[in-house]
Amino acid sequence: MRFFEGLKCRECGRRYPKQPTAGCEDCFAPLEAEYDYDAIARVLSREVIASREKSLWRFRELLPLDDAPLVGRASGATPLIRAERLGRAIGASNLYIKNDAVNSPTLSFKDRVSAVAINKAREFKLEAVGCASTGNLANSVAANAAAAGLPAYILIPDNLEPAKITATSIYGARVIAVRGNYDDVNRLCTQIAERHPWGFVNVNLRPYYSEGSKTFGYEIAEQLGWRAPAAIVVPMAGGSLITKVHKGLKELERLGLLEEEVHTRVYGAQAAGCNPIVDAVKRGSCDIRPVKPDTIAKSLAIGNPADGYHAAGLIAGSGGWAEDVTDPEIVDGIRLLARTEGIFTETAGGVTVAVTRKLIEQGRIQPDELVVVAITGNGLKTQDAVELARPPVIEPRIAQFERAITGLTARASGI
Amino acid sequence: MSLKINIPTPLRRLTGNAETVEIEAGTVADILARLDLRYPGFRDRVCEEGGQVRRFINIYVDGEDIRFLDNLSTAVPDGAELSIVPAIAGG
Numbered sequence: 001m002r003f004f005e006g007l008k009c010r011e012c013g014r015r016y017p018k019q020p021t022a023g024c025e026d027c028f029a030p031l032e033a034e035y036d037y038d039a040i041a042r043v044l045s046r047e048v049i050a051s052r053e054k055s056l057w058r059f060r061e062l063l064p065l066d067d068a069p070l071v072g073r074a075s076g077a078t079p080l081i082r083a084e085r086l087g088r089a090i091g092a093s094n095l096y097i098k099n100d101a102v103n104s105p106t107l108s109f110k111d112r113v114s115a116v117a118i119n120k121a122r123e124f125k126l127e128a129v130g131c132a133s134t135g136n137l138a139n140s141v142a143a144n145a146a147a148a149g150l151p152a153y154i155l156i157p158d159n160l161e162p163a164k165i166t167a168t169s170i171y172g173a174r175v176i177a178v179r180g181n182y183d184d185v186n187r188l189c190t191q192i193a194e195r196h197p198w199g200f201v202n203v204n205l206r207p208y209y210s211e212g213s214k215t216f217g218y219e220i221a222e223q224l225g226w227r228a229p230a231a232i233v234v235p236m237a238g239g240s241l242i243t244k245v246h247k248g249l250k251e252l253e254r255l256g257l258l259e260e261e262v263h264t265r266v267y268g269a270q271a272a273g274c275n276p277i278v279d280a281v282k283r284g285s286c287d288i289r290p291v292k293p294d295t296i297a298k299s300l301a302i303g304n305p306a307d308g309y310h311a312a313g314l315i316a317g318s319g320g321w322a323e324d325v326t327d328p329e330i331v332d333g334i335r336l337l338a339r340t341e342g343i344f345t346e347t348a349g350g351v352t353v354a355v356t357r358k359l360i361e362q363g364r365i366q367p368d369e370l371v372v373v374a375i376t377g378n379g380l381k382t383q384d385a386v387e388l389a390r391p392p393v394i395e396p397r398i399a400q401f402e403r404a405i406t407g408l409t410a411r412a413s414g415i
Numbered sequence: 416m417s418l419k420i421n422i423p424t425p426l427r428r429l430t431g432n433a434e435t436v437e438i439e440a441g442t443v444a445d446i447l448a449r450l451d452l453r454y455p456g457f458r459d460r461v462c463e464e465g466g467q468v469r470r471f472i473n474i475y476v477d478g479e480d481i482r483f484l485d486n487l488s489t490a491v492p493d494g495a496e497l498s499i500v501p502a503i504a505g506g
Binding site: 011021023024025026027028029030132134146180182183184186187189191194202203206210236237239240289290292302305306307309347415 | 419421423424425434458469471472473475478480482483498499500502503504505
């Protein structure tokens with residue numbers, strides 16, 4: 001039985017068949033996957049979902065595939081943890097972390113979107129796949145393409161973190177670094193996609209790829225006992241994740257799977273050095289003014305966010321807000337999460353932690369509200385962002401150990 | 416004297432499938448007007464009723480987004496390259 005019906009333009013409503021398509025040919029707006037929700041409601045219950053293997057495919061009827069997935073089978077089903085120590089540090093008593101830093105196979109939320117896109121590329125019998133990426137998508141597309149036996153063409157900005165380049169090339173992907181920022185890479189990628197018959201995950205596979213992000217929202221609701229949180233803080237680059245997480249919650253509500261209606265206030269987080277969506281929200285507008293990114297949060301460094309218009313509209317409509325934080329605040333956020341919860345996140349996670357703290361200080365999120373913080377990537381990929389003191393080196397003698405440990409204890413208490 | 420325009424796939428039906436077209440230099444607005452004369456209906460596909468560039472289209476002059484320049488008033492010199500590119504998702 002097929003539940004995915006086709007694509008529809010978000011703005012003008014024009015319908016498109018299931019095929020690789022970048023956007024609406026009339027108004028150029030993004031396309032949304034359409035489903036037969038009545039048919040899904042007849043087969044998908046909490047019990048059915050719970051009986052399935054732990055992965056994002058528990059929600060497969062709500063994803064735009066027609067065949068069973070062949071790659072990314074273990075993606076999703078990441079932990080949602082109650083963050084009591086972080087909560088005490090930032091003044092929130094009902095705080096949760098959704099931890100996609102341990103997603104499979106490449107340690108970021110992009111494993112959700114890439115799993116959908118690469119399987120769709122196989123369904124379409126495309127001869128190769130590719131993407132423009134700030135790093136995490138590159139890692140994930142390269143890995144899933146390797147597992148699918150497809151060549152991958154990956155374009156990245158030339159200033160990307162070395163770990164993210166290694167973690168792409170290792171899979172045999174054909175990686176090209178482009179001089180310029182992500183927006184330059186993206187523009188080139190669009191033009192390449194017009195010339196080559198490949199599946200570009202974030203171009204002509206975009207309507208399928210972006211649906212994978214909904215599973216981040218489905219899992220949060222399931223893990224909270226089939227409830228939507230009062231507030232959720234999500235990092236924003238292109239602006240797609242935040243809109244799809246909310247769409248995911250609304251779909252569960254529509255299917256009658258939630259205890260209560262969804263009244264989640266959606267909060268967007270960006271770096272001060274790349275904040276075009278935050279800027280629009282603060283102006284009370286959906287009109288995005290592009291910026292030239294300058295931040296250590298390279299995975300969020302998209303100055304011209306394609307889904308920024310819809311993200312800003314969603315945030316305002318939900319009663320939420322958007323905030324940005326400086327590079328030093330981002331590093332503080334990374335350390336704070338590591339030292340309170342034992343989770344090492346990349347710069348984007350530092351952004352959401354630091355923004356959450358700011359929103360609580362501002363009184364936009366109340367101390368006792370159920371708030372979920374989205375951690376979307378792993379700190380091992382952006383180690384250069386955090387400068388830590390080197391460990392002392394000693395001879396293998398107990399007296400030297402005792403002296404060294406006194407120094408380390410003094411250093412630790414001075415955090 | 417002229418400059419090169421890169422036409423995105425959805426607009427090539429208007430340009431007889433041409434990927435690139437040559438047109439006389441001027442401001443971005445002038446160029447869109449000339450394209451509209453040559454390919455009737457072209458401007459309406461790129462611009463909203465108020466004349467502004469559609470939300471999901473970006474226009475670049477020699478690789479720079481015109482919103483960092485003078486928008487529709489940006490002068491596009493001879494030999495330059497103007498690209499009309501639909502917005503795409505990020506990652």
